[in-house]
Amino acid sequence: xxxxxxxxxxxxxxxxxxxxxxQVRVKKRLAKKKWLNFKWVGSVASLAACLLIIFFILPDHKxxxxxxxxxxxxMFDEKTGHEKAISDLLYDxxxxxxxxxxxxxxFYTPARYTDYTYVTTHCQTTNCRIxxxxxxxxTGSIYNLGSGTIKIEALSPDKKMVALxxxxxxxxxxxxxxxxDITDHPEIPEYFPQIKKVKWxxxxxxxxxxxxxxxxxxxxxxxxx
Amino acid sequence: xxxxxxxxxxxxxxxxLLHISFLYxxxxxxxxxxxxxxxVKYFETYEQFRHESSVTTYLTxxxxxxxxxxxxxxxxxxxxxxxxxTQSITTKDSLIINEEQNEIADAILALPLxxxxxxxxxxxxxxxxxxxxVLLHLPESTVHYRFTQAKLKLREQIPEKEWGLxxxx
Numbered sequence: 001x002x003x004x005x006x007x008x009x010x011x012x013x014x015x016x017x018x019x020x021x022x023q024v025r026v027k028k029r030l031a032k033k034k035w036l037n038f039k040w041v042g043s044v045a046s047l048a049a050c051l052l053i054i055f056f057i058l059p060d061h062k063x064x065x066x067x068x069x070x071x072x073x074x075m076f077d078e079k080t081g082h083e084k085a086i087s088d089l090l091y092d093x094x095x096x097x098x099x100x101x102x103x104x105x106x107f108y109t110p111a112r113y114t115d116y117t118y119v120t121t122h123c124q125t126t127n128c129r130i131x132x133x134x135x136x137x138x139t140g141s142i143y144n145l146g147s148g149t150i151k152i153e154a155l156s157p158d159k160k161m162v163a164l165x166x167x168x169x170x171x172x173x174x175x176x177x178x179x180x181d182i183t184d185h186p187e188i189p190e191y192f193p194q195i196k197k198v199k200w201x202x203x204x205x206x207x208x209x210x211x212x213x214x215x216x217x218x219x220x221x222x223x224x225x
Numbered sequence: 226x227x228x229x230x231x232x233x234x235x236x237x238x239x240x241x242l243l244h245i246s247f248l249y250x251x252x253x254x255x256x257x258x259x260x261x262x263x264x265v266k267y268f269e270t271y272e273q274f275r276h277e278s279s280v281t282t283y284l285t286x287x288x289x290x291x292x293x294x295x296x297x298x299x300x301x302x303x304x305x306x307x308x309x310x311t312q313s314i315t316t317k318d319s320l321i322i323n324e325e326q327n328e329i330a331d332a333i334l335a336l337p338l339x340x341x342x343x344x345x346x347x348x349x350x351x352x353x354x355x356x357x358x359v360l361l362h363l364p365e366s367t368v369h370y371r372f373t374q375a376k377l378k379l380r381e382q383i384p385e386k387e388w389g390l391x392x393x394x
Contacts, residue, residue, distance in 0.1 A: 002348055002351070004329065004333070004344075004348035004349070005348050005349050005351065007327045007329045007330045007333075008244075008248065008330050008333065008345075008348070008349050009244075010327055010330065011327060011330035011331070011334070012244060012247060012248075015240060015243055015244065015247075018243055018253055018256070018257055019239045019240050019243055021257055022239050022243060022257050022260050022261055022264075023235050023236075023239055025257075025261050026235060026261050026264045026265055026268075027235075029261065029265050030231075030265060030268055033265075033269070
């Protein structure tokens with residue numbers, strides 16, 4: 001050791017206490033930082049867990065919380081393939097109305113103007129049965145539309161009724177549905193050649209334009225106003 | 226502290242870094258804070274350390290830089306002012322203490338930083354001029370010039386009998 005180093009060391013004296021203090025403080029600061037990091041990671045993880053519960057778990061449990069509704073079966077969106085449940089309450093009736101078994105795949109199309117869903121199957125026959133289903137888990141209603149495919153939906157001027165054109169290979173038929181909860185649907189037991197256009201003339205009258213160009217005016221018995 | 230390597234680093238380097246920092250800032254509290262910061266910073270950025278230099282060199286450089294930062298800081302200036310105004314009260318005590326301490330160390334510590342720095346690193350850290358130049362990012366000639374100037378200044382203060390110590394080169 002050179003003399004100047006020795007002199008400087010003498011000047012500084014014993015520094016073991018300072019060294020010890022530094023080491024203890026460094027350890028404390030690192031431990032604190034580690035704890036802060038842990039807390040931060042913990043907070044983020046908790047937030048992520050909460051978001052997961054809110055977005056994924058709660059929606060699945062929601063129907064059960066509202067009354068422990070059991071799912072009877074599923075149906076698939078005709079266009080997107082999106083899966084939708086049918087409550088156990090209505091499932092058997094839906095199958096019976098469509099005259100199919102549980103093995104048959106059901107397809108649906110949301111109604112344009114009501115909260116009904118048109119449910120049908122991809123049966124091998126020409127005209128498959130179709131029904132309008134309103135399934136609110138606890139309550140619901142089924143309206144048997146018959147056989148065929150829905151080609152036209154037209155809303156009445158008072159927006160309380162929808163006229164449907166149901167097409168089979170041979171002819172078209174008319175169906176009417178209330179947009180509210182009334183299920184006493186008016187009936188027109190008449191067959192038509194292919195209908196091109198439906199126009200509401202008033203809340204009780206519609207004008208049909210057939211493919212041939214012929215026009216017909218139909219008066220609808222409105223049970224409710 | 227989970228990493229055994231860190232514990233070893235703390236044990237082996239604390240004294241050396243503390244001494245360097247003190248020789249720069251001449252205050253134990255400040256030196257302790259500086260060395261603490263150096264270690265914490267190093268441990269935090271341990272994974273980013275590029276091993277371009279040895280850990281010892283890296284820690285020494287960080288300590289020197291932080292000590293210089295401290296000397297430029299508001300905290301240091303405030304402390305200097307406090308010392309200036311309280312000096313008259315403690316003059317007598319200081320004189321007694323000075324008698325007990327060695328004159329050459331006091332003279333070195335009294336040097337301005339740019340002259341004190343090469344003296345500390347040369348004599349205390351026992352580095353070569355080339356190593357000092359690399360550590361301080363200065364040309365070797367500058368280090369040599371400052372060292373020579375420091376020696377001249379010290380000779381003005383150090384009694385004749387102790388001059389021989391400076392010819393250690």
